[in-house]
Amino acid sequence: MDKLTDGVASAALADVAGELSSYLGDVSAGLLGKLTDADVLAELREFEVLRRRLAVVDHALVAELGRRALAGRLVLGSTSALLQAALRLSPREAGQRVAASQVCGPRWGLTGEQLETLLPEVAAAQAAGMVSPEHARVIAATLDELPGSVDPSEVSSAERQLVRAAAQLRPRQVGVLGQRILAHLNPDGVLASDEEHARHRTFALIPEANGGYRAAGRLTPACGALLLSWLTPRSAPRPAADAADQPSSLLADSRSHGQRMHDALEELAGLAVRRTELADSGAPAQVIISMTADQLESRAGWAETSFGQLITVSQALKLADEASISLLLRDARGVVLSHGRTKRIATRSQTIALIARDRGCTFPDCDKPPEWCQRHHLVAWADGGSTDLDNLTLVCGYHHREFERGGWSCQMSDGRPHWIPPTWIDPTRTPRRNHRIDRH
Incomplete structure (x- = not known):
């Protein structure tokens, strides 16, 4: 097996990089300042064409990663995870690149034959520098909305119309045109089939920098009906206060409908957490919050959830009084004292301690939270390994299954788990x- 650290970029790319370095040097030396106003605008447009054409290379590279199954060889769960680790991308950016490659990049059949790109018109327009990656995403999202009953020729016609529009319009305007095309191809608003609903189902809670979360997704009719049946009666406005001496602000519910729905959803989540106990043999279905002993004493500062989101210590302590919350105290390094036992399955207290120390899957570059992890013995139980914190670490299901096949091993050093790569990754x-x- 080739050592993946020994690779070199192609000579063709090296030549392009050299030319680009020369141009960057000219720009730094004041090239743009010597141009006329019209020339600056021409430079801007020409550079944008080049930027857009580079998307074709990105699609081809990402597709090639998938064709070679490199993510699996590197014991990474997906091509998106590989891009995040190799290029330090956010999950959102990596996901967008993979999605773009799937519809605009090269494809291969099961026997290795090359297939036509799913959106050939979009791919050709990108190769010519006519449309931006944002345009391409809008077009792909629009066409994905078409039900499977639409004739393929009409889908191709819609793609051509949108590509032509993208050469003249901004992405938002292309999206508006796309909605008109959808209305034309589905004028009666025919309900989607169960298969269509299942194909589009998705949901995500996206952490934001300010500590909150943004919900995004699309629910099936059954899931939406179940959720609404619970939220609707619990999101009704609170009745007005009966006492005549109450302030006017308390005489009616001042929350908006969206705020009431949010509060009902929070009630549902809290109910689920309070009803779920932490089993010795399973992952915790509860909120895990970590803080230092000094923070607990001062009741000040920011604690951290097992998903890496910050929450004020005061909020965390209030939440602990209302739900099934585990407050984990740690030292400056985040190392937790051992709770050694002689049984094979980690105890509840050991699992909580592992969460405080590992904070999720400890395999390099994996971002799976503790709730998705299993307890792994560094020295196998069958080989005499003990069930205590010095011989345990959290590993997600994928890495628990695949790390040995990929040639990785794990050892404890300075009270923390470290993973040893195979020589073909790191000699x-x-x-x-x-x-x-490290973010303790």
Whole structure:
């Protein structure tokens, strides 16, 4: 097997990089300042064409990663995870690149034959520098909305119309045109089939920098009906206060409909958490919050959830009084004292301690939270390994299954788990630690 650290970029790319370095040097030396106003605008447009054409290379590279199944060889769960680790991308950016490659990049059949790109008109327009990646995403999202009953020729016609429009219009305007095309191809508003609903189902809670979360998704009719049946009666406005001496602000519910729905959803989540107990043999279905002993004493500062989101210590302590919350105290390094036991399955207290120390899957670059992880013995139980914190670490299901096949091993150093890569990834086999553990 080739050592993946020994690769070099192609000579063709090296030539392009050299030309680009020369141009960047000219720009730094004041090239743009010597141009006329019209020339600056021409430079801007020409550079944008080049930027857009580069998307074709990105699609081809991402598709090639998938064709070679490199993510699996590197013991990463997906091509998106590989892009995040190799290029330091956010999950959103990596996901967008993979999605774009799937519809605009090259494809191969099961026997290796090359297939036509799913959106050939969009791919050709990108190769010519006519449309931006944002245009391409809008067009792909529009066409994805078409039901499976639409004739393929009409889908191709819609793609051509949208591409022509993208050469003249901004992405939002292309999206508006796309909605008109959808209305034309589905004038009666025919309900989607169960298969269509299942194909489009998705849901995500996206952490934001301010500590909150943004919900995004699309529910099936059954899921939406179940959720609404619970939320609707519990999101009704609170009745007005009966006492005549109450302030006017308390005589009616001042919350908006959206705020009432949010509060009902919070009630549902709290109910589910309070009804779920932490089993010795399973992952915790509860809120895990970590803080230092000093923070607990002062009741000040920011604690952290098992998903890496910040929450004020005062909020965390209030939440602990209302739901099934585990408050984990740690030292400055985040190392938790051992709770050694002689049984094979980690106890409840050991699991909580593992969460405080590992904060999720400890395999390098994996971002799976503790709730998705299993307890792994560094020295196998069958080989005499003990069930205590010095011999346990959290690993997600994928890495628990795949790390040995990929040639990785794990060892404890300075009270923390470190992973040893195989020589074909790193000839020096330098131990690696998931950087999440460093953010204590």
